[in-house]
Amino acid sequence: MKRLATIVVFFILIICLDASAQSNDAKMKIFLDNLMKKMTIDEKIGQLNLPGSGDIVTGQASNSDIGKKIREGKVGGLFNIKSVAKIKAVQKIAVEESRLHIPMIFGMDVIHGYETVFPIPLALSCTWDMKAIERSAQIAAQEASADGINWTFSPMVDIARDPRWGRIAEGNGEDAYLGSLIAEAMVRGYQGNDLSKNNTIMACVKHFAMYGAAEAGRDYNTTDMSRVRMYNEYLPPYKAAVDAGAGSIMASFNEVDGIPATASKFLMTDVLRKQWGFKGFVVTDYTGINEMIDHGMGDLQQVSSLALNAGIDMDMVGEGFLTTLQKSLKEGMVTVAQINAACRRILEAKYKLGLFDEPYRYCNEERAKTEIFTDASRKEARAIAAQSFVLLKNNNNILPLKKSGTIALIGPLADNKANMPGTWAVAAKFDKAVTLLQGLKDATGDKATIVVAKGSNLDADESFEKRAGMFGKEFIRDMRPAQEIIDEAVNISKNADVIVAALGESAEMSGECSSRSNIEIPQSQKDLLMALLKTGKPVVVVLFTGRPLALKWENENVPAILNVWFGGSEAGSAIADVLFGDENPSGKLTATFPQNVGQVPLYYNHKNTGRPLGEGKWFEKFKSNFIDVSNDPVYPFGYGLSYSSFIYSDIKLSNTVLNASKNITATIQVTNTSKIDGKEVVQLYTRDLVGSITRPVKELKGFNKIELKAGETKTVTFTISVNDLKFYNSDLKFVAEPGDFKIFIGGNSRDVKEAAFKLL
Ligand code: BGC
Numbered sequence: 092m093k094r095l096a097t098i099v100v101f102f103i104l105i106i107c108l109d110a111s112a113q114s115n116d117a118k119m120k121i122f123l124d125n126l127m128k129k130m131t132i133d134e135k136i137g138q139l140n141l142p143g144s145g146d147i148v149t150g151q152a153s154n155s156d157i158g159k160k161i162r163e164g165k166v167g168g169l170f171n172i173k174s175v176a177k178i179k180a181v182q183k184i185a186v187e188e189s190r191l192h193i194p195m196i197f198g199m200d201v202i203h204g205y206e207t208v209f210p211i212p213l214a215l216s217c218t219w220d221m222k223a224i225e226r227s228a229q230i231a232a233q234e235a236s237a238d239g240i241n242w243t244f245s246p247m248v249d250i251a252r253d254p255r256w257g258r259i260a261e262g263n264g265e266d267a268y269l270g271s272l273i274a275e276a277m278v279r280g281y282q283g284n285d286l287s288k289n290n291t292i293m294a295c296v297k298h299f300a301m302y303g304a305a306e307a308g309r310d311y312n313t314t315d316m317s318r319v320r321m322y323n324e325y326l327p328p329y330k331a332a333v334d335a336g337a338g339s340i341m342a343s344f345n346e347v348d349g350i351p352a353t354a355s356k357f358l359m360t361d362v363l364r365k366q367w368g369f370k371g372f373v374v375t376d377y378t379g380i381n382e383m384i385d386h387g388m389g390d391l392q393q394v395s396s397l398a399l400n401a402g403i404d405m406d407m408v409g410e411g412f413l414t415t416l417q418k419s420l421k422e423g424m425v426t427v428a429q430i431n432a433a434c435r436r437i438l439e440a441k442y443k444l445g446l447f448d449e450p451y452r453y454c455n456e457e458r459a460k461t462e463i464f465t466d467a468s469r470k471e472a473r474a475i476a477a478q479s480f481v482l483l484k485n486n487n488n489i490l491p492l493k494k495s496g497t498i499a500l501i502g503p504l505a506d507n508k509a510n511m512p513g514t515w516a517v518a519a520k521f522d523k524a525v526t527l528l529q530g531l532k533d534a535t536g537d538k539a540t541i542v543v544a545k546g547s548n549l550d551a552d553e554s555f556e557k558r559a560g561m562f563g564k565e566f567i568r569d570m571r572p573a574q575e576i577i578d579e580a581v582n583i584s585k586n587a588d589v590i591v592a593a594l595g596e597s598a599e600m601s602g603e604c605s606s607r608s609n610i611e612i613p614q615s616q617k618d619l620l621m622a623l624l625k626t627g628k629p630v631v632v633v634l635f636t637g638r639p640l641a642l643k644w645e646n647e648n649v650p651a652i653l654n655v656w657f658g659g660s661e662a663g664s665a666i667a668d669v670l671f672g673d674e675n676p677s678g679k680l681t682a683t684f685p686q687n688v689g690q691v692p693l694y695y696n697h698k699n700t701g702r703p704l705g706e707g708k709w710f711e712k713f714k715s716n717f718i719d720v721s722n723d724p725v726y727p728f729g730y731g732l733s734y735s736s737f738i739y740s741d742i743k744l745s746n747t748v749l750n751a752s753k754n755i756t757a758t759i760q761v762t763n764t765s766k767i768d769g770k771e772v773v774q775l776y777t778r779d780l781v782g783s784i785t786r787p788v789k790e791l792k793g794f795n796k797i798e799l800k801a802g803e804t805k806t807v808t809f810t811i812s813v814n815d816l817k818f819y820n821s822d823l824k825f826v827a828e829p830g831d832f833k834i835f836i837g838g839n840s841r842d843v844k845e846a847a848f849k850l851l
Contacts, residue, residue, distance in 0.1 A: 119442050123435060129191060132427065135434040136416045137165040138193070141374060143408040144169045144181075152180040161195070162188045165413060167405060167437050168242070170198035173518060178239030179454040186450045194450035196441055198242040198295070202261060202515040203227070205234035206464040207472050207660055208524070211513040211601075211637055212247060214479040214656035216263035217678040217731070219772045219796050221276040223475045228280025230468045232292045235518070237458035241444050242293045244341060246277035248328035249298055252692040254682065255308025257605030260514050260637030260657075262303060264681025265694045265728060267324050268791045271331035278335040286338065287445030289452050296332040298343030298376060300358050301325050305345055308691070310604045314345045319784055322819035324696075330367055338371045338440055342379055342403060351386045353379040354394065359402030372436035374405040381409035391415055396424040404433035464523065469661055474674075476658035476665035478770075481678040482732040483642070486650040489629050491672025491734060492589060494535045499587035500528055501546040501580045501623060502594045503616065504635045509564040513657025514602025514637055521563060523660060527593050527633060530663030534671055542587060545569055546580035547619040549597055555613075559597045559605075566597065573615060577622045590623050590630045591670070598657055601637025610641050610688050617644070624648060633666060639684040639726075646725050654678075672734060677770035677796070679731035679839065683724045690720060695728035695840040696787040729791075729839035735769030735799065738762050742836055742846040749832075750851040754812040759836045759844065761807055763799035772796045775809045776835040776843065777816065782828055784821050789840055809836070816850060 127135070144157050152158050160166050161184045172178055178197050185195045203209045209227040218224065228246075235243060250270055251259040263273045274296065283291040304325065305312035316325070333340070340363065343352040352358055353375050363369045375398065383394035395411035396419040406412040419425045445452050482490070492498070504510060504527070511524040525533075531541050549566050550556045551573065560566045569576050584590050594616045599605060611617070612634075623630050631651040634640070645652060653676065655666050668674040685693040700715040708714075709721035716722055740760035749755045763769055775793035779786040793809045811834070816827040829850050837843030 119439060122447065123438050123442065126191065126193070126438065127431065127435065130434070132417065132420070132430065134164040134191060135430050136412055137163070138167040138434045138437050139405050139430070140166055140410060140413045141168050141170065141198070141405050141407045142166060142410060144172060152177070153184060157181070158184050161185050164189045164191065164193070166195060168196035168198060170244075171200060171517060172197065173199075173238065175239040175454050175456050175459045179451060182450055182454065193438070194441060194446040196242050196437075196444065196446065197240050197453070198244060199235060199240045200245070200515055200517045201231050201235045201240065201243040201292070202245045202247070203513070204231045204472065204516070204659060205238065205518045206520055206523070207234060207468040208512040208516045208519045209472050209659045210476050210479040210662075211260045211657045212262055213260050213264060213637065213682065214658065215475070216269065216273055216681040217481055217656075218475065218478040219269070219679055219794055220478060221272055223478060224273055225276040225280040226471060227475055228277045229283070230471060232281045232283070233290045234463045234468065236290050236292050236453050237455070237462040238518070239453050239459075240292060241446070241453045242295060242339070243281055244295045244297060245281070246274055246294065246332065247297050248274040248332055249301070249303035250325050250328065251303035251682070252694040253303070253305070253308035254610050254639040254685070255606050255608060255688065255691060256303065256305055257310060257601045257607070257637065258303070258603055259639070259682060260601035263328070265683065266681060266696065266791050267327040269681060270328035274328040274332040275335040278332050278337045282336060282338065286443045287448075289455070293338035293440060293444060294332070295339040295341050295374065296329055296337045297341035299329055299340050299363070299373075300343060300352060301347055302343035302345050309606050311344045314347050318823060319819055319821060322823055326362070333363070333367050333369045338443065340369065340371065340373045342373060342375050344376050344379060344382065346386060351383050351388060353403060354383060354388060354397040354401045356401045364402060372404040372433070372440055373402060375403055375407045375409075377407050378409040380406055380411040392419055392424070395419065399425050399429050399433065404436050464520070472659055473661035473665045473668070476661055477668045477674040479656060479658065479678050480666070480669050480676050481654040481680055481730075482676040483634070483652040483654050483726055484646060484649065485732055485734075488734070489589070489631060489651040490653065490670060492631070492670050494538045494671055496588035497540045497542060497586055498531065499584035499590045500531060500541055500543045500593065501584065501590060501619070502592050503545055503547060503549045503566065504595065504597070505543055505545070505593040507566075510598045510635070511657065511662045512659055513598050514605070519660060525661055525663035527663045527666050530665070530667035531591070531670070533664060534667040534673075542583045544580040544583045545576060546592070546623075547573065547576055547615040549616070550613040551615040559600045561599050564598050573618065577619050580619060581622050581626060584623060584626055584628060587628060590626070590628050591633055592620055592623055592630055593633045593635065594620060595635035595640070596637055598637070607638075608688065610638060612640060612642075612645070620645070620649070631670070633670070639680070639682045641685055641687045642725050643686045675734045675767060675769045676731065677733055677772065679729050679772045680726055681728065683728050684726040685724050686720050689717070690722070693724055696790050698785050699788050727839055727841040729772070729774050730841070731839070733769045733771065735763050735765040735767045735801070737769075737771050737799070737838060738764055739837060739844055742834065742844050744834070744846050744848055747848045748851055749811060749813065749848055751813050754810050755848060756808050756810050757834055757836065757846065758806055758808045760804050761797065761799065762804040763801055766801045768798070768800045770796060770798050771838060773807045774837060774839065776840060777811070778833040778835070779816065779818075779828070780831040780833065782830075786818070789835060791840070813850065
């Protein structure tokens with residue numbers, strides 16, 4: 092009886108919630124119908140315009156060119172303006188001086204935190220911790236919204252398998268399954284369950300689509316791929332973000348199948364709206380419309396109409412819509428219905444953000460003073476950063492270090508504030524970032540002596556170093572001969588008990604337009620590393636990087652490597668936490684580390700080919716391999732060590748036959764065989780042995796991040812259902828095909844236990 096009552100209450104609740112959503116939608120519709128009736132076609136086109144505002148100077152906004160445009164109803168929103176005061180000043184013009192008083196939306200690239208900066212997204216993904224990732228987005232939303240922002244150009248969910256591409260730093264690695272979960276977590280974190288709350292902001296999923304598959308990893312380059320690859324391997328994270336309710340989407344710069352994404356009706360209308368039912372609005376990337384002139388798609392009027400026809404709603408920076416749509420309308424290249432639809436979607440977003448109720452909802456100076464870069468947020472960022480680091484090597488348990496004796500901290504990244512937060516940290520205050528030196532000092536106090544030397548320039552080539560140090564992240568170049576700089580570091584290290592070498596990439600060596608054809612640590616730093624190793628002292632490399640690097644030599648010669656990516660504003664403290672064992676590393680790679688750049692793209696879920704190598708072989712004539720390097724990575728997907736050690740039992744399956752009505756469970760026991768409590772990401776992969784299209788050799792299907800006390804054993808259970816085995820076949824139908832499957836469980840994609848089952 093009690094159960095029946097609960098069920099009845101539950102259904103009444105659902106009906107009420109549904110009714111209230113409907114009544115909200117109905118209210119919004121009435122409101123916007125009324126508003127749009129009053130709007131001229133110019134005012135509607137104005138809403139589609141997202142101009143580049145530069146940095147607005149408080150007090151001067153009113154007289155500026157942008158102020159004039161806003162007053163004339165020619166601006167739908169602005170982006171990358173920092174501070175409540177500035178945002179309020181321009182919002183005031185829109186709300187008080189434009190004819191219809193329509194408020195503007197304010198965007199920003201809040202990519203991995205606001206002033207409290209979290210690790211770069213690639214690093215965050217290595218936590219495999221969805222709660223932590225969601226929390227990072229929530230804190231970012233809290234801080235950004237306290238400073239006037241209500242829309243973020245994040246998450247970036249582009250799958251990337253090419254570490255030459257600098258923007259691999261901004262995504263979640265190479266796997267579509269993990270990438271989808273992260274996409275959902277980020278959207279939840281930013282948007283919460285109510286966009287109109289003043290501490291949530293609207294997400295913008297980017298870059299739609301396949302931006303990460305640029306040829307040769309060269310930014311903005313051509314993408315061309317089969318539909319089955321798209322649907323199975325690249326599109327799922329965007330779809331997951333849409334399903335999670337993302338309010339907006341950004342078109343990518345690249346072309347897909349010969350059509351720039353910005354003009355792709357297939358992507359923007361057929362996939363996004365018709366197949367996925369996306370209801371939000373689509374914005375171009377920065378001058379994405381204008382760039383179609385260089386793509387060879389026509390003049391500004393032509394490319395602007397192509398974009399609107401494809402399904403683009405808002406034009407970022409280029410003002411192609413603003414300056415040509417009226418004419419195109421008269422000439423029949425676009426329709427009023429298309430302009431109305433785009434305008435309505437943008438107004439709907441503003442409505443949902445609560446801007447029509449209260450245009451200054453996100454402009455509370457008090458919040459700006461008290462909710463940004465708080466001790467509490469920094470503490471969370473520090474803990475999350477520690478979880479994102481990946482321990483790549485730790486011979487003879489060199490790590491963790493003792494908080495005593497003398498530590499020589501050497502390298503161009505040892506004490507560099509501006510390079511700690513990483514790429515795309517628009518709101519970061521570099522002077523507040525904690526460097527590694529600071530982190531080590533804070534952790535050791537007067538218990539240890541820390542000696543420091545630069546040891547080398549970032550790179551021997553001065554002009555390269557300039558390109559790798561833009562946007563306030565310049566390096567102060569040491570003009571002495573390289574050998575003299577190395578000698579000084581070696582001398583300083585002579586009395587040390589351990590050498591910590593802070594090496595790798597600068598923040599701007601990854602990110603937008605920072606593709607590299609050589610993905611090794613720069614030679615000047617390698618020379619330094621060789622000299623440090625020659626001292627015979629234990630050497631720990633603290634590796635800064637925004638991409639997988641080719642570390643074959645380092646893996647063979649350096650006893651300990653802790654990959655810390657770019658850990659955000661609290662990176663220095665978090666690195667110290669891990670180096671000294673206050674935190675046990677648990678990060679696992681989400682992108683493969685190759686042996687050399689020639690192996691790229693190298694990813695774990697590749698196909699088998701018709702000529703796979705024999706078991707245990709690295710080269711066989713007429714097999715799919717290279718004559719100069721094996722097919723193996725240095726560090727595979729899912730890999731990462733811990734100060735604990737784990738062993739896995741064999742897999743037990745509840746049944747070896749799976750069918751549509753009956754799932755199977757796979758259980759495995761994981762034991763922490765060490766004396767240190769630790770965390771392990773237990774990973775589940777499957778392989779579909781025979782398919783109507785070729786299937787990957789492994790596919791991630793589940794994972795569980797568990798905590799194990801020293802000596803503890805835990806049983807981990809995964810349920811596998813027919814849905815987990817579905818893929819898009821050559822008709823793009825999402826199906827599971829009966830037949831034989833393998834299942835693998837392990838601590839990375841290479842070292843796994845194996846079992847088999849059948850799908851009936
Ligand atoms: C980037 C986007 C970014 C936009 C706005 C572009 O160059 O590709 O990711 O959101 O600029 O700053």
